[in-house]
Amino acid sequence: MTPDPVIELRNATKRFRASSGGVHTAVRDLTMTVRGGAFVAVVGPTGCGKSTTLSLVSGLEPPSEGVVLVRGEEVFCIPPGVGYMFQNDAVLPWRSVLDNVASGPRYRGSSRAEARDRARVWVERVGLAGFEGYYPHQLSGGMRKRVALAQTLVNEPEILLMDEPFSALDVQTRSLMQDELLRLWAGSDAAVVFVTHDLEEAIALADRVVVMTASPATVKASFDVALPRPRNVEEIRMTDEFLFVYREIWDSLREEVNRAREEASHRAA
Amino acid sequence: MTPDPVIELRNATKRFRASSGGVHTAVRDLTMTVRGGAFVAVVGPTGCGKSTTLSLVSGLEPPSEGVVLVRGEEVFCIPPGVGYMFQNDAVLPWRSVLDNVASGPRYRGSSRAEARDRARVWVERVGLAGFEGYYPHQLSGGMRKRVALAQTLVNEPEILLMDEPFSALDVQTRSLMQDELLRLWAGSDAAVVFVTHDLEEAIALADRVVVMTASPATVKASFDVALPRPRNVEEIRMTDEFLFVYREIWDSLREEVNRAREEASHRAA
Amino acid sequence: MPHDTTITTPRSGRTTVDSSVVAKATSAHRKRRATVWAIRLALVAGWLVSWELTATYWIDPFFYSKPSAVWQRLVEWFTVGTSQGSIWEQIEVTLQEAVLGFALGALAGVVLGILLGRSRLLAEICAPFIKAANAVPRIVLAALFVLWFGLGMTSKVATAFVLVFFAVFFNAFQGAREVDRNLVNNARVLGASRLRVLTSIVVPSATSWILASLHIAFGFALIGAVVGEFTGASKGLGLLINRSQNMYDAPGIYAGMIVITVIALLAEWLLSVLEKRLLRWRPQAGGTEVRV
Amino acid sequence: MPHDTTITTPRSGRTTVDSSVVAKATSAHRKRRATVWAIRLALVAGWLVSWELTATYWIDPFFYSKPSAVWQRLVEWFTVGTSQGSIWEQIEVTLQEAVLGFALGALAGVVLGILLGRSRLLAEICAPFIKAANAVPRIVLAALFVLWFGLGMTSKVATAFVLVFFAVFFNAFQGAREVDRNLVNNARVLGASRLRVLTSIVVPSATSWILASLHIAFGFALIGAVVGEFTGASKGLGLLINRSQNMYDAPGIYAGMIVITVIALLAEWLLSVLEKRLLRWRPQAGGTEVRV
Amino acid sequence: RDSRVAGDGPIKIMVGGLEKVIYLPARLAEQLGHFRAEGLDVQLLTEPAGASAGNALIAGEVQGAIGFYDHTIDVQTKGKCIQSVVQLADVPGEVEVVARRHAGTVTGPADFRGRKLGVTSSGSSTDFLTQYLAARAGVSSSDYTTVKAGAGPTFIAAIDNGGIDAGMTTDPTVAQLISSGKAEIMLDMRTEEGTRAALGGLYPASSLYMDCAFVARNKEIVQKLANAFVKTLRFIESSSAEEIANRMPADYANAGRNLYVKSINDTKGMFNGDGRMKEEGARNVLDVLALASPSVKGRKDQVDLARTYTNEFVDKVRP
Numbered sequence A, B: 001m002t003p004d005p006v007i008e009l010r011n012a013t014k015r016f017r018a019s020s021g022g023v024h025t026a027v028r029d030l031t032m033t034v035r036g037g038a039f040v041a042v043v044g045p046t047g048c049g050k051s052t053t054l055s056l057v058s059g060l061e062p063p064s065e066g067v068v069l070v071r072g073e074e075v076f077c078i079p080p081g082v083g084y085m086f087q088n089d090a091v092l093p094w095r096s097v098l099d100n101v102a103s104g105p106r107y108r109g110s111s112r113a114e115a116r117d118r119a120r121v122w123v124e125r126v127g128l129a130g131f132e133g134y135y136p137h138q139l140s141g142g143m144r145k146r147v148a149l150a151q152t153l154v155n156e157p158e159i160l161l162m163d164e165p166f167s168a169l170d171v172q173t174r175s176l177m178q179d180e181l182l183r184l185w186a187g188s189d190a191a192v193v194f195v196t197h198d199l200e201e202a203i204a205l206a207d208r209v210v211v212m213t214a215s216p217a218t219v220k221a222s223f224d225v226a227l228p229r230p231r232n233v234e235e236i237r238m239t240d241e242f243l244f245v246y247r248e249i250w251d252s253l254r255e256e257v258n259r260a261r262e263e264a265s266h267r268a269a
Numbered sequence C, D: 001m002p003h004d005t006t007i008t009t010p011r012s013g014r015t016t017v018d019s020s021v022v023a024k025a026t027s028a029h030r031k032r033r034a035t036v037w038a039i040r041l042a043l044v045a046g047w048l049v050s051w052e053l054t055a056t057y058w059i060d061p062f063f064y065s066k067p068s069a070v071w072q073r074l075v076e077w078f079t080v081g082t083s084q085g086s087i088w089e090q091i092e093v094t095l096q097e098a099v100l101g102f103a104l105g106a107l108a109g110v111v112l113g114i115l116l117g118r119s120r121l122l123a124e125i126c127a128p129f130i131k132a133a134n135a136v137p138r139i140v141l142a143a144l145f146v147l148w149f150g151l152g153m154t155s156k157v158a159t160a161f162v163l164v165f166f167a168v169f170f171n172a173f174q175g176a177r178e179v180d181r182n183l184v185n186n187a188r189v190l191g192a193s194r195l196r197v198l199t200s201i202v203v204p205s206a207t208s209w210i211l212a213s214l215h216i217a218f219g220f221a222l223i224g225a226v227v228g229e230f231t232g233a234s235k236g237l238g239l240l241i242n243r244s245q246n247m248y249d250a251p252g253i254y255a256g257m258i259v260i261t262v263i264a265l266l267a268e269w270l271l272s273v274l275e276k277r278l279l280r281w282r283p284q285a286g287g288t289e290v291r292v
Numbered sequence E: 001r002d003s004r005v006a007g008d009g010p011i012k013i014m015v016g017g018l019e020k021v022i023y024l025p026a027r028l029a030e031q032l033g034h035f036r037a038e039g040l041d042v043q044l045l046t047e048p049a050g051a052s053a054g055n056a057l058i059a060g061e062v063q064g065a066i067g068f069y070d071h072t073i074d075v076q077t078k079g080k081c082i083q084s085v086v087q088l089a090d091v092p093g094e095v096e097v098v099a100r101r102h103a104g105t106v107t108g109p110a111d112f113r114g115r116k117l118g119v120t121s122s123g124s125s126t127d128f129l130t131q132y133l134a135a136r137a138g139v140s141s142s143d144y145t146t147v148k149a150g151a152g153p154t155f156i157a158a159i160d161n162g163g164i165d166a167g168m169t170t171d172p173t174v175a176q177l178i179s180s181g182k183a184e185i186m187l188d189m190r191t192e193e194g195t196r197a198a199l200g201g202l203y204p205a206s207s208l209y210m211d212c213a214f215v216a217r218n219k220e221i222v223q224k225l226a227n228a229f230v231k232t233l234r235f236i237e238s239s240s241a242e243e244i245a246n247r248m249p250a251d252y253a254n255a256g257r258n259l260y261v262k263s264i265n266d267t268k269g270m271f272n273g274d275g276r277m278k279e280e281g282a283r284n285v286l287d288v289l290a291l292a293s294p295s296v297k298g299r300k301d302q303v304d305l306a307r308t309y310t311n312e313f314v315d316k317v318r319p
């Protein structure tokens, strides 16, 4: 039931060279583990370092200090089986929807036809059937996000990093996508790290919600969400358990957000 | 109490030349009015044509058919007193936060010093005090949205068009910004057209919620929100009136979203 | 375009857009093209007339020639031929040199530009050398190339090559550096090897930069071939111009320049067709809306 | 950089980053620079040595000269002077021509490129003319300029001008076309006039394109000046090289090329400083993270 | 690639300006069919400058070059051996012209002081001759400005717009300048008398020169070339300018037929008719170079004039 952690960050620190010539610490002394098959949501004030944390796990950025382990091995390059849905649009403007989704299988050695077949399934699943031949600039923002989602999921990752994947979707599509995500995830052993600004979303989806401190990010608190699965995202929102957890996490988060604002004004003074 | 409409769309249609060489109708026969001082929220399925509607009102795109009137006059170029917060990042990467916010006053003829003074106030109001000298690439996505907001509001527009302005903000900042927006709006006579995917947000903020049909967009239904003002966004959410209106609009919207999906799959078949 | 009559609307059931809308849009488009061509022709005509007049009444046609004389020379070349043989032969020789130099130079420029654009260390090491090489006057190089590669086609190709290479290189380099990091990261996570990142992300991203440089590069290739022929040759348009210069044949100089220009414009047109194909995925620039 | 020791963290209260982190980062940076320079020097040294050796034992120094002879010629020029007078005078003349041509050409290229990049109609009308003009061989133009403007500085400046103009123009044009429509719309709604949109949105957006072209443009300006001098002059580095060519003085040719190259590299360095200032707002390319 | 040894393919001859009247015999020989008559397949190439022709020859790109004799001396100081096998003329064929507006004040080399003097190219024979003329009149090279004015239209434009006050050039530029009244002749080195008067001796210039080693190894080919050229020289001597012009390709007269005939007429006297080099002339060239050329200056004694030319082949041409 509780396998070894697939993701482990030990005192990970990440510094960036600030353009002023100084050093900006985005993540500091972050220790956190995610077990196989777990669904962890991460919330925290804007700009605290959530995206940076994901980039550490994905191996795209090396930590400045500390270690990052995936499946027990230290991360030096991108570990296999990782899927990462970026916060910003990362679809290729020069490829059609279908070819965008087929990118992953193509990169991983599938033949063109096979990759397209697999892609077609996913394009339909995210509700873009009929738009296969469109180029990204012909789609609305929400549709592009769905392309990105399909692009990531078509690789069937074991570790899924998602950086505010649904923030640009409309309410209905969003809850459909949330349900779809849960369904897909339930059928797999994938560990999910899901960054979001939407506390409701975090609670509705996750087994555990991690609250991050204001910048530099580190884990402030971690809350287990004991809501039963399978969940229907729409229904669960109105339950008492949900509201209780919501309030608890909210209090923790509010503190950090306020702190972030205060510090900003302090620095200005 | 009910002044003449400041925004009026009469059978407005907007077609784009599709890249296939055909014609794509984004908005069709749209008729809609917004009175001075009103706060109208617009919801609809992704890609239906909400952003296009705003671009018609702002005068950035001419309608293909029908007329668009602002303050009773037909729109040919950008009408004075219009503020428009775009769905996509539109901050200037080569200007610091302060200079970005100061752009509007500078364009409108203020001196450099005066523009900066006015900008400083707004940078603080959106919670970015201390980041005046930062360049956009040094900010997180949420912080950039706040810069864009300040940039729009510093011009004190009488007509405020907002295209999913808060979708990238974290929950807390978002509700703070919503409250701030309501406060600022209450103190002005500005008409607001607020596009959002978040139905809760729409109801909590608006006097009237307009539901758009699936593409091509036209007004499907319009719901008055009779909740008392001044509102506290956080509190209002839990009231019965709120939930009632929510359900009503939701049903209307769900229909369109489903229709949009069906058509997409039909076209594919 | 026959495609203009296809109507694509997601909601075909409700569509009432009749084909007249499309037809109107198409005719507006045609009208616009006609206007553009009319203005262009008017400009050319105005320029030719004023040249003819000033050369007849005011300036010395010995230096400046005049359109009628140039036209006569062109007619002569294409009917009687030049003293070096058929004009087509001259064109063929020059074109061959230019195309070879262009192809090799563009290829080398793109490959090196992208490699250096993606590797900071390589770029830092090579930068000063490439900039230094770029500063070497081509006309001096042309003379050296004759010594190094002989009087044959190679030396002209080499001259065209260096001109094309640098124009393309700098743009490919910049294009490769400007690639959206997000796209690269996404591809890497999706499983792309370094090579695949290069071919499937960096190259397409840099395409608009590279194409921008190719537009001027073919002109450069022609110039390179001509400069090479100036330095020593037995055939080619450059030689033809050079001979005209030596023989006080101003009409010949201008006629030669016109032939070269027409070739460059044809090449340019081919490149534009290529560009349209390669950049199909891009939103067209402003003015594509159907205004009805 | 003394700034390296400032630490900026939003949360200064909790900051435990000691200055050793910064120091380490800085020293890593230094080390890298040292490596780069070492490799560069090694390459230059290797090249010089192999040139000297092959020229001594294998190839004919009559054509290829050799580093020691070139060096000797350089020393002679800078101590005794050249046959045309002090070397500094030659440099001054060529530099003056190149700088003037560069400044005028870059200005015209940027202005016209941006105007045409923003106006579809103008662009459509002018495009074929500009492409045609670009295809005219510069070496022929240089001769024509001498006819039109005389043997003085003007004809060289004009040659440098045309070379610079086209390089800059095409990039500025493309840069202006690639401007994010969103940014333009935003500025317009914020109240910017057409002119302000141009100066505050289009020009900065196109800056990275324009700067990319300026990198090659100064080299072109020098080449233009040299080509102009080849056609006719009484002073200048181009003439010096031409003279060496006429007198079978291979070391002189290479020495002249080296002087020009060094000038181009100095100009390049100045441009890089400018670029760094103008593009301060840009995220630096990869490898800026502090790895500690 | 090295064609110093005659192999297959045509014999390539590089001319330092195929259209210049001073190099007329090259194209004329071809037009008259003299090469073909000797069983030679000759390809004429052209380059703008004499030195480039010399370079192409030394690099083995071509088997022969037509240019000024003085190149053979210059390259000998740099360890190369090329030699004139057919000396086309004993005089340079150059003319020092003076712009009409200065015709009254600049009457001889003594008036060069403070003037802008045009030469075809810096470091070329015209440059050396100008220096020599000035030196003979006691004017040092720092007292006037040497301007590279090229040949042809650029030279005319320079005279026209004041870029140069006087300058040295050849036909048809001279004919063009005189007939348009833009300039007058100051020193005419197209005739023997004129040359002796200006330089104090002969100055053999236009010549067919070849690589010494090639000459030694391919005597037959060289002999055939000499035959063709000498026959051409005889034709020039015995024909009128009109007749010569008739034999040339039509487009050589593009700037005006009368002008072309006139320039042939003015220049044709410089060709010596037998292709022989006079020893006196060679020595005089060395004197000029010793004064003006930095590479020969101070090394006059090391130059072996006997290796720079040979009359061996022209002497064997059947009359």
Ligand SMILES: Nc1ncnc2c1ncn2[C@@H]1O[C@H](COP(=O)(O)OP(=O)(O)OP(=O)(O)O)[C@@H](O)[C@H]1O
Pocket: A016, A017, A018, A024, A025, A026, A044, A045, A046, A047, A048, A049, A050, A051, A052, A053, A087, A215, B137, B138, B139, B140, B141, B142, B143
């Ligand atoms: N490449 C970089 N160079 C310098 N600073 C960076 C870089 N990437 C991120 N930062 C800084 O690190 C901090 C954390 O950024 P990050 O994107 O991780 O925040 P976030 O929590 O994802 O914010 P949001 O919720 O708004 O997306 C920010 O202050 C940002 O300015």
Ligand SMILES: Nc1ncnc2c1ncn2[C@@H]1O[C@H](COP(=O)(O)OP(=O)(O)OP(=O)(O)O)[C@@H](O)[C@H]1O
Pocket: A137, A138, A139, A140, A141, A142, A143, B016, B017, B018, B024, B025, B026, B044, B045, B046, B047, B048, B049, B050, B051, B052, B053, B087, B215
């Ligand atoms: N410039 C354009 N050229 C061609 N088609 C366009 C253009 N702009 C928008 N469209 C099309 O018009 C439709 C409506 O787009 P719009 O951006 O208005 O949707 P939206 O309702 O704002 O969507 P979202 O909620 O996802 O932002 C889309 O199908 C889109 O592809």
Ligand SMILES: [Mg+2]
Pocket: A050, A051, A052, A087, A163, B140, B141
């Ligand atoms: Mg983020």
Ligand SMILES: [Mg+2]
Pocket: A140, A141, B050, B051, B052, B087, B163
């Ligand atoms: Mg939108």
